[in-house]
Amino acid sequence: MSPPDTDKHEEHDVLLLFPPGLTPRQRAVLHAVGEAHSLEHVSEGDAGARHIRLGHSNGQQVDLSQHSSLTDQQLCDLLEQHLQIKDAGAHFQKGTVPLIEEQGPDRGSSHARTNGKLGGSSKSGGGSAGMKAAGPVRGATLQNKAACPELDDFVASTLALVELEREAEVAATQEASLACSPETAQARGRSLLNLRVADAEGGLLGRTLLTLVSNKGYLAGSKAAAQPELPPHKFSPHDIVAVKPNKGPPEGPPLCTGVVYRVKDTSLVIAVDDVPDEGMDQPLRIEKLANEVTYQRLKTTLNNLSKTSRGGGAEPCPGCSIVDVCFGRAAPRFAETPPSWTPHNAGLDDSQRAAIGLALGAKDMALIHGPPGTGKTTAVVELILQEVARGSRVLATSASNIAVDNLVERLVRADPKMRIVRMGHPARLLPQVLDSSLEAHVLRSDNSSLAKDCRKEIKALNAQLLKLGSKDRAERRQIRGDLRRLAKEERGRQEAAVVEVVKGAQVIASTLTGLLQHNLEAQVFDVVVVDEAAQALEAATWAGLLKASRAVLAGDHLQHTHTHTHTHTHTHGLGNTLFERLQAMYGDSCSHMLTVQYRMNTGIMQWSSDALYQSKLLAHPSVADHTLADIPDTSPAPSAAGAEKGAAGRKGAAGRSGAKASSTSSAAKAKGNKTAGGQDAKQPAQPVLLLVDTAGCGFEEQQEDEGDSKANPGEAKVVIAHVSRLVQSGVKPSDIGVITPYNAQVALLRELRTDKLQSVEISSVDGFQGREKEAIVISMVRSNDNKQVGFLADKRRMNVAVTRARRHCAIICDSETVSADPFLKGLVSYFEANGEYLSAEELAPS
Numbered sequence: 068m069s070p071p072d073t074d075k076h077e078e079h080d081v082l083l084l085f086p087p088g089l090t091p092r093q094r095a096v097l098h099a100v101g102e103a104h105s106l107e108h109v110s111e112g113d114a115g116a117r118h119i120r121l122g123h124s125n126g127q128q129v130d131l132s133q134h135s136s137l138t139d140q141q142l143c144d145l146l147e148q149h150l151q152i153k154d155a156g157a158h159f160q161k162g163t164v165p166l167i168e169e170q171g172p173d174r175g176s177s178h179a180r181t182n183g184k185l186g187g188s189s190k191s192g193g194g195s196a197g198m199k200a201a202g203p204v205r206g207a208t209l210q211n212k213a214a215c216p217e218l219d220d221f222v223a224s225t226l227a228l229v230e231l232e233r234e235a236e237v238a239a240t241q242e243a244s245l246a247c248s249p250e251t252a253q254a255r256g257r258s259l260l261n262l263r264v265a266d267a268e269g270g271l272l273g274r275t276l277l278t279l280v281s282n283k284g285y286l287a288g289s290k291a292a293a294q295p296e297l298p299p300h301k302f303s304p305h306d307i308v309a310v311k312p313n314k315g316p317p318e319g320p321p322l323c324t325g326v327v328y329r330v331k332d333t334s335l336v337i338a339v340d341d342v343p344d345e346g347m348d349q350p351l352r353i354e355k356l357a358n359e360v361t362y363q364r365l366k367t368t369l370n371n372l373s374k375t376s377r378g379g380g381a382e383p384c385p386g387c388s389i390v391d392v393c394f395g396r397a398a399p400r401f402a403e404t405p406p407s408w409t410p411h412n413a414g415l416d417d418s419q420r421a422a423i424g425l426a427l428g429a430k431d432m433a434l435i436h437g438p439p440g441t442g443k444t445t446a447v448v449e450l451i452l453q454e455v456a457r458g459s460r461v462l463a464t465s466a467s468n469i470a471v472d473n474l475v476e477r478l479v480r481a482d483p484k485m486r487i488v489r490m491g492h493p494a495r496l497l498p499q500v501l502d503s504s505l506e507a508h509v510l511r512s513d514n515s516s517l518a519k520d521c522r523k524e525i526k527a528l529n530a531q532l533l534k535l536g537s538k539d540r541a542e543r544r545q546i547r548g549d550l551r552r553l554a555k556e557e558r559g560r561q562e563a564a565v566v567e568v569v570k571g572a573q574v575i576a577s578t579l580t581g582l583l584q585h586n587l588e589a590q591v592f593d594v595v596v597v598d599e600a601a602q603a604l605e606a607a608t609w610a611g612l613l614k615a616s617r618a619v620l621a622g623d624h625l626q627h628t629h630t631h632t633h634t635h636t637h638t639h640g641l642g643n644t645l646f647e648r649l650q651a652m653y654g655d656s657c658s659h660m661l662t663v664q665y666r667m668n669t670g671i672m673q674w675s676s677d678a679l680y681q682s683k684l685l686a687h688p689s690v691a692d693h694t695l696a697d698i699p700d701t702s703p704a705p706s707a708a709g710a711e712k713g714a715a716g717r718k719g720a721a722g723r724s725g726a727k728a729s730s731t732s733s734a735a736k737a738k739g740n741k742t743a744g745g746q747d748a749k750q751p752a753q754p755v756l757l758l759v760d761t762a763g764c765g766f767e768e769q770q771e772d773e774g775d776s777k778a779n780p781g782e783a784k785v786v787i788a789h790v791s792r793l794v795q796s797g798v799k800p801s802d803i804g805v806i807t808p809y810n811a812q813v814a815l816l817r818e819l820r821t822d823k824l825q826s827v828e829i830s831s832v833d834g835f836q837g838r839e840k841e842a843i844v845i846s847m848v849r850s851n852d853n854k855q856v857g858f859l860a861d862k863r864r865m866n867v868a869v870t871r872a873r874r875h876c877a878i879i880c881d882s883e884t885v886s887a888d889p890f891l892k893g894l895v896s897y898f899e900a901n902g903e904y905l906s907a908e909e910l911a912p913s
């Protein structure tokens with residue numbers, strides 16, 4: 068095959084300008100050829116306008132850009148003709164040249180693009196797909212020194228904040244238990260009175276599981292399930308409890324402490340390390356305790372972090388180079404040639420491939436920035452599979468149990484043979500991942516059969532013990548002695564089994580705080596992957612980072628951060644996350660943003676994309692045009708009185724009182740009235756975007772009687788009216804989510820919910836984090852003369868709220884109040900301009 072026509076040139080000192088339409092593989096080969104022959108190799112321009120120049124820097128330029136594309140053979144012929152390079156074909160045949168999405172010595176100036184393609188996987192052969200830029204020198208740069216604290220300062224200030232946090236929690240717990248009578252504590256759900264031990268059995272690692280049931284109305288000889296119901300309470304698995312004599316003084320010492328293992332209507336099972344010799348056969352009460360262990364572990368982690376800066380005698384820890392990057396002593400480094408890899412998931416889009424390529428090539432630290440619905444966890448799963456395939460030992464972690472379970476479930480589905488061990492108390496895990504739990508692995512291991520025998524004996528002895536009266540002291544003492552011996556033996560056997568399982572794992576999965584609690588001290592990993600890293604306290608993140616030589620953090624600092632700190636420590640910086648800090652320090656030079664989202668109709672996505680992600684998000688074709696009307700059985704909306712389809716922007720600031728005309732903008736029609744196929748088709752059941760304005764309706768916000776929260780009863784009625792409309796038009800109640808930032812409004816809306824709407828989920832923003840619904844209704848609550856919006860103004864919170872919606876998002880608000888905040892004003896204006904507008908009066912006439 069002959070190359071396409073080109074002007075005739077000298078056969079040396081030539082600089083070739085290639086057309087933009089090269090395949091990623093061709094670009095990769097050009098890069099490899101440039102490196103092999105020490106030629107200048109530059110990539111310029113963005114997306115569809117990107118050209119590659121290859122050749123001699125001062126040579127005569129041969130412009131090939133008039134050709135829309137080249138075959139591999141044509142490319143080889145051109146290289147041979149103009150640059151006398153004969154081995155380009157061999158690069159194609161090797162099949163190991165990594166694909167690259169972009170090239171350029173200055174990675175920071177040319178960010179990887181998807182070239183306008185959505186969801187496209189590279190069709191090129193060879194099977195390698197590392198797609199991130201690989202300039203000759205790979206290293207990120209510190210772009211914002213101010214975002215980088217000194218390590219010692221960070222440790223000192225964070226230790227102080229952790230202590231403050233601990234004190235606050237202890238004080239709150241003590242206040243709850245000491246400042247009121249036991250009956251009041253029970254009424255508040257923090258205590259359970261008059262219980263008895265109905266059963267005791269051995270558990271993992273020598274703990275005893277005590278089943279507590281109500282002593283009042285106790286049915287002797289019946290199973291726990293047949294006992295009377297316990298009063299309402301707030302105990303849940305993971306809580307730490309103190310077991311006390313029922314009539315003992317409030318400040319009296321506990322008989323023992325334990326962790327709630329299982330909660331049922333008639334019983335509560337707690338796991339106890341050491342059952343006391345005396346006192347457990349009397350009526351008991353349990354009280355919630357502050358979880359001081361977590362704070363202690365956080366402090367230990369911070370102290371370990373601080374040791375890494377001492378140099379000299381200190382042992383070098385595996386995470387030393389990560390520490391250097393995070394405290395600005397060294398910039399993140401990347402392999403000069405990104406490792407080649409064959410995707411396990413062939414459906415990955417270009418931005419996911421690029422992010423995985425970046426992470427695989429990271430020598431110390433890389434970030435995967437995953438805006439809403441962009442398949443961050445999908446990318447993280449692929450990354451872990453790739454790491455395991457290349458022999459790495461991986462620590463997979465996240466701030467929450469649910470995120471870790473999600474990861475484990477997807478990893479097991481992708482590779483059932485992978486040796487993955489989920490650490491953590493089985494009571495805290497989703498049933499579908501129990502099979503991967505440490506406990507399940509240990510039970511399957513040979514080493515645990517002897518431990519099982521010990522447990523049987525323990526159970527029998529415990530049963531015997533419960534039958535003995537208080538006079539049988541000698542016999543009780545004898546049995547206690549046997550129990551202690553057996554527990555020790557069981558623990559020894561099980562510890563050996565645990566060591567064996569942990570040592571053999573390719574992936575250890577745990578929450579960050581779980582890492583602090585489990586004895587993984589001696590364990591070292593090649594890479595730690597932190598999912599949802601933007602929701603994790605930096606102090607907790609270090610528990611994982613100190614255990615590995617490389618780290619990949621995946622998250623989105625533009626969505627809501629973690630939730631469990633007290634306000635005062637949060638405002639002083641305990642709530643800051645490492646993900647956000649690194650993003651501020653190094654910007655895009657060590658991070659790759661995923662840009663294709665698989666959740667939202669374009670109309671919903673575009674606000675978030677424009678407001679927070681520099682308009683970089685693209686909707687995958689499978690979701691770009693989807694509407695409620697595409698769900699089978701969804702019919703056109705029952706019309707609201709006066710709902711008008713007209714031009715957008717009919718509502719000036721001056722006209723914001725009383726019932727107003729409403730409209731559907733042409734933009735909304737364009738977006739909402741299309742099927743996924745793109746043709747104009749059936750009328751959507753509801754528009755994609757809806758703004759229901761309560762301005763001028765007199766729906767004032769109200770302060771909660773006890774507490775700081777707010778509610779808005781008038782607005783709540785409008786919310787329920789709109790939700791009812793959605794259900795009437797055929798949307799399943801369980802496909803609808805109502806989000807409001809105020810707990811008092813959550814409670815009010817739940818009260819107003821009719822039977823038909825019971826499966827509509829109503830929750831705060833936190834309750835919807837990481838989740839999605841077909842339709843989301845947002846109740847903003849704030850409506851006041853002073854135009855105060857409080858924490859509504861938190862961009863991340865509102866970003867999470869809006870981006871939970873797949874096909875329909877409705878905002879119910881007082882536009883006059885909320886528009887006092889510029890960010891919210893932008894949101895309201897966007898909905899007004901691109902969606903349907905209704906006055907609250909029209910939707911729910913008063």
Ligand SMILES: Nc1ncnc2c1ncn2[C@@H]1O[C@H](COP(=O)(O)OP(=O)(O)OP(=O)(O)O)[C@@H](O)[C@H]1O
Pocket residue numbers: 186414415416419437438439440441442443444445446665666836837838
């Ligand atoms: N390349 C892809 N092709 C098709 N669907 C995809 C792709 N990547 C992700 N998805 C789908 O997008 C949805 C979201 O993916 P995933 O749970 O990985 O995203 P996430 O970014 O972790 O989500 P969140 O916004 O909740 O944090 C899932 O249904 C997933 O199957």
